[in-house]
Amino acid sequence: MSKFLGFEFWNTVARIILRNRILILILIAACTVFLGLQWKNMKFSFTEANLLPDDDPINVQYHAFLDKFGEEGNVIVLAVNDPKLFTPENFTAWNNLSRELRSSPEVEFTVAVGDLMKLQKFEDPGRFEMVPFIQVKDPDSLQVGAYRDELFNNLPFYEGLVYSRHSNTVQTAVYLDKKIVNTGKRKSFVVEDLIPLVENFEEETGMNVYVSGMPYIRTLNAQTIIDEIGLFIGAALLVTSLIFFFFFRSFRATVISMITVIVGVMWAFGVLGLLHYEITVLTAIIPPLIIVIGIPNCIFLINKYQQEIKKHGNQAKSLQRVITKVGNATLLTNLTTASGFATFILTESTLLTEFGIVASINIILIFILSLLIIPIIYSYMNVPREKHLKHLNKRWINGFVNWMEKMVKHHRISIFIISVILLAASIIGIYQIKISGSLLEDMPQNADFFKDIEFFEEEFDGVMPLEILIDTKREQGVMKLPTLKKMEELQNLIAEEEQLSPPISIVNLVKYSKQAYYNGNPKYYQLPTSQERNFILPYAQGLETSGNNLLTSFVDSTGQYARMTTFMKDIGTREMEEIEEDLWPKINEIFPEDRYSIEMTGKALIFQKGTTYLVRNLIISLGLAIFLIALLMAWMFRSFKMILVSLIPNILPLLVTAGMMGFLGVPIKPSTILVFSIAFGISVDDTIHFLAKYRQELKANNWKIKRSVYAALRETGVSMFYTSIVLFFGFSVFMISSFGGTVALGGLVSATLLFAMLSNLLLLPALLLSLQKEIANKDVLREPAIDIIPAEDDSEENEEEAYSKM
CATH class of the missing domain: 1.20.1640.10 (Multidrug efflux transporter AcrB transmembrane domain)
Structure with a gap:
């Protein structure tokens, strides 16, 4: 040598x-x-950067979740926090914006004010049917005001989905085709379709639109x-x-x-x-x-x-x-x-x-x-x-x-x-050194899209998806009333965490079905009793939004696995570890390990x-x-x-x-x-x-x-x-x-x-x-x-x- x-x-x-x-x-x-x-x-x-080895147990869990429910970071959200939205012209323009986005081949469906469906009771013959929330194509001022009041006061199911619990912010959720989320088509949609449409809307109405969601942020x-x-x-x-x-x-x-x-x-x-x-x-x-x-x-x-x-x-x-x-x-x-x-x-x-x-x-x-x-x-x-x-x-x-x-x-x-x-x-x-695992911390904080992230964190309690996978260990176990009650207890537990948003799951759909059964009275936004279960749960299984069954977003095809989605604020590793240390003993108490298997996953946690x-x-x-x-x-x-x-x-x-x-x-x-x-x-x-x-x-x-x-x-x-x-x-x-x-x-x-x-x-x-x-x-x-x-x-x-x- x-x-x-x-x-x-x-x-x-x-x-x-x-x-x-x-x-x-x-x-x-x-x-x-x-x-x-x-x-x-x-x-x-x-x-996103995946720093874990492919065979790491946490990664294996995450990919198993994706196999059951598909890509979880496929939602782009648009929000307006402006009283001028509830004028006939602007309200119609907002609904038209979601309609144009929904017509794009890259979009599976949207959840917006103009898309909302509600369960309505009909007589002669007596029946229940899903009807559009907005039934007038060009509503006048009185009708727009009525829609606003009903949305904020009578539809708790859409809290966190369509409107903020903190203010009068209205949101549209755009669900992209999961197959294109990690491809160049996502960029084409965001840059060539979404951004121009949002800019046109802002120019026509004079209102500022906040945009966020992982596909948009990543692009x-x-x-x-x-x-x-x-x-x-x-x-x-x-x-x-x-x-x-x-x-x-x-x-x-x-x-x-x-x-x-x-x-x-x-x-x-x-x-x-x-x-x-x-x-x-x-x-x-x-x-x-x-x-x-x-x-x-x-x-x-x-x-x-x-x-x-x-x-x-x-x-x-x-x-x-x-x-x-x-x-x-x-x-x-x-x-x-x-x-x-x-x-x-x-x-x-x-x-x-x-x-x-x-x-x-x-x-x-x-x-x-x-x-x-x-x-x-x-x-x-x-x-x-x-x-x-x-x-x-x-x-x-x-x-x-x-x-x-x-x-x-x-x-x-x-x-x-x-x-x-x-x-x-x-x-x-x-x-004195701290460890930070924040996915957003290193992003350009002077960019407009980062300022929008901060807005959504304030209004909707976070933008980073955190998923909880519930395995009932038996087919159709999710829709059992005892399971739904346990899930509701877990949702209430998570909602108490300051750094996490109130979760969304099949529980919300079932509670909304009962409210709709009782003529939309918001005090009935709760799980059905054992006596009500047999005639209310079928409505939950048929609850659709713009022709897409939301049930499949929260329950797999076998009915054995349920998904609970919450959003976390931009917190570090230590804060998340403290939240986990607080939650897991209570989760294991709610869901006995011999009957249920619970996993926590999601991009932010990964x-x-x-x-x-x-x-x-x-x-x-x-x-x-x-x-x-x-x-x-x-x-x-x-x-x-x-x-x-x-x-x-x-x-x-x-x-x-x-x-x-x-x-x-x-x-x-x-x-x-x-x-x-x-x-x-x-x-x-x-x-x-x-x-x-x-x-x-x-x-x-x-x-x-x-x-x-x-x-x-x-x-x-x-x-x-x-x-x-x-x-x-x-x-x-x-x-x-x-x-x-x-x-x-x-x-x-x-x-x-x-x-x-x-x-x-x-x-x-x-x-x-x-x-x-x-x-x-x-x-x-x-x-x-x-x-x-x-x-x-x-x-x-x-x-x-x-x-x-x-």
């Missing part, structure tokens, strides 16, 4: 690259075209993700190019770097298409991530090339040494970065596994592209002029390096004291359980990442003590960031838990560069510790500063996102990397100097498995020979 990654190997690589420049460029162009053709396979996610949320991909890529290119130019003051170097990362972005999209992965809120950040991670590769390669040119002016020798002397270091640093992302593959969550696979593959690909494109393009250009090399002697950079050296030399005790204080404060902050699962598994993944990188360090330096010294400066920034999250109230959630694996994989790169150079300086300086530490600090400090600043501002780009999770990810990774840079430039050298007797001897620092940074070799024979046939 040492030969594989040794000087001879990289000398061979350099020879191949520089002798086959045209062929390599053709291959890169061909791969770019091939991967560009894969873009057509990219598709955007039409489902606009996905559209926001799509819109932000281009924004991220453009911003990342702009920020990194400006910083790169500021450091190098060279248009040529900047353009070459931009070409490299743009090709990397094209390949990233191609890999997504090739693997047929969906673009989610996570995979959407991979292309700009490649820009942010790719630019440091360009900095190391171009900086080395310019240093070599300044040293001896020989382009052949410089290009050769760019590959042979930077190849090992950049390969290993990219491997550690990729390993930070690759740990997500072990979570067993499809969403995170795909993210980990695509990110780690593309990090290796951007390394390969950098190593190929930069030397080849420079080989066709003139040798950099003196003005291109001025940045190597910037006074402010030298001042920064001198400050670091001064701190390490004279203020090591202060560095240790500050580190201990930060560690103690971080531990305190960590104990997401919350997924968050808890994710936190547990990503902590394991982070530990595995630390272990793998520790093994890599052991292989490189062959010293257990060096492993400990190298890990301390990289773990401390993670703890500081976690402490900040606790103090700032940033919860642990899917987006923020990613920070630690990403940041650790990137920050350890600086440690590898520094320790590799430090070991080389030890041998060159006859094992003189202080001279070697300061030499390594001066040599690597500039590059570490450059790359850290690029990474800091590059990840800060994600803070322009409208998604709270992406903002948190960008801000926290940026802060962690900044801490990591300071830790590697101050704490790591201070540790090496303070522990010099324990770790800086030949027994501890034995001959490494590989020379990460090969020793300088002034022999030009191989280098000239490699370049002679270019």
